Amino acid sequence: MCPPEHFEVLYEINPWMHAEVAVDPERARAQWEALAQTLRDAGAEVETLAPQPGLPDIVFTANAGVVNGPPHWAPAAAPRFVPSRFRHPQRQAETPHYVAWFEAHGYEVLALPENLSHEGAGDALPFGGAYLSGYRFRSDAAAHVELSRLLGAPVHPVELTDPRFYHFDLTFCPLDQRRALAAPQAWDTYGRKVVAAAVPELFELDADETGTFCANSVVVGTTIVMPSCPPRVGRQLEAWGFDIAVVDVGEFLKAGGACRCLTLALDVVVPR
Ligand code: ARG
Secondary structure, three states: OOOOOOOOOOOOOOOOOOOOOOOOOOHHHHHHHHHHHHHHHOOOOOOOOOOOOHHHHHHHHHHEEEEOOOOOOOOOOOOOOEOEEOOHHHOOOOOOHHHHHHHHHHOOOOOOOOOOOHHHOOOOEEEEEEEEEEEOOOOOOOHHHHHHHOOOOEEEEEEEHHHHOOOOHHHHOOOOOOEEEEEEHHHHHHHHHHHHHHHOOOEEOOOOHHOOOOOOOEEEOOEEEEEEOOHHHHHHHOOOOEEEEEEEOOHHHHOOOHHHHHOOOOOOOOOO
C-alpha cells in the first residue's frame, strides 16, 4: 500500500474522476489507515511504498504490476514482478517507483514490450492456476501473450465493455479456490464464457451492486474487506462462511478506486 500523502483528483482518466471535486486529505488519510488496520486485523502484513508528489494515483498500488511467486520446484528462486505500462501519460511516471521497490525487495523485474499497455493487478487476477485479465480500456489484448511468457503462467483475456468498470478488479473478486464475485454485464459474451469456464461458483452481481464497487474487495483468509456490502451480497458471503468488514473509502471513490485498488497482493503464486 502507498499512503495518500499526495492523493487528490488532478486529472480525469475514468468516468468517476472530476477534477473540480476536492479530496479531503485528513479524511483520505483516516480512511487509508482504517483500511490498513482492518487488513492487519484480518491477518495480513502490510508493506508500504513511499508516496510521491505529483503522482496522486500511486495510492492505487493494484496497478503497480503483476506478481508471481517462485515455482514449487525452486522455492528459493526470486519471485517475479512485471511492472505496468500505463495507458495514460498521467500515471506513467509511477512505474519507476514501483520498479525500485520490487528491485529493493529481491524480485526479478521483467518488462513488457514498450508498445503494449497493461495495468497490473487492476486487470490481472489469479484464479485456479491462471490469471484472468481484463482488457480494452487500460490493458491491450496483445499484452496477454507477453505477460504469460514473463510470468510463466496462463493468462486468459476477458474483454471489458463498460467504461465505468474500466479495470477488471471492479468486476471480479476471487474469494477462494472455487468462488468469486462477478459482474458479467461488464464483459463481452466470450469473456463471460472464459470466466464461467475458470470459476466453478460465481455470484453474479446486478448493475446496482456492481456500481457500489463491492467487487473491489480484498480477501484475507476468510475475511472480505469491502468498500460497501449490498444486502444480497452480504447474505451470500455469510452463507459461504466469510466474515465481512466494510471500510469507508469514499475519498478514493472520487478517483474511481476502492479497497482492492489501494492494495497489491504480494503472496500470489500461480504455478509455472
Ligand atoms: N484514478 C485511478 C485510475 O483511473 C484509479 C485506479 C483504480 N485502480 C484499480 N485497480 N481499479 O487509474
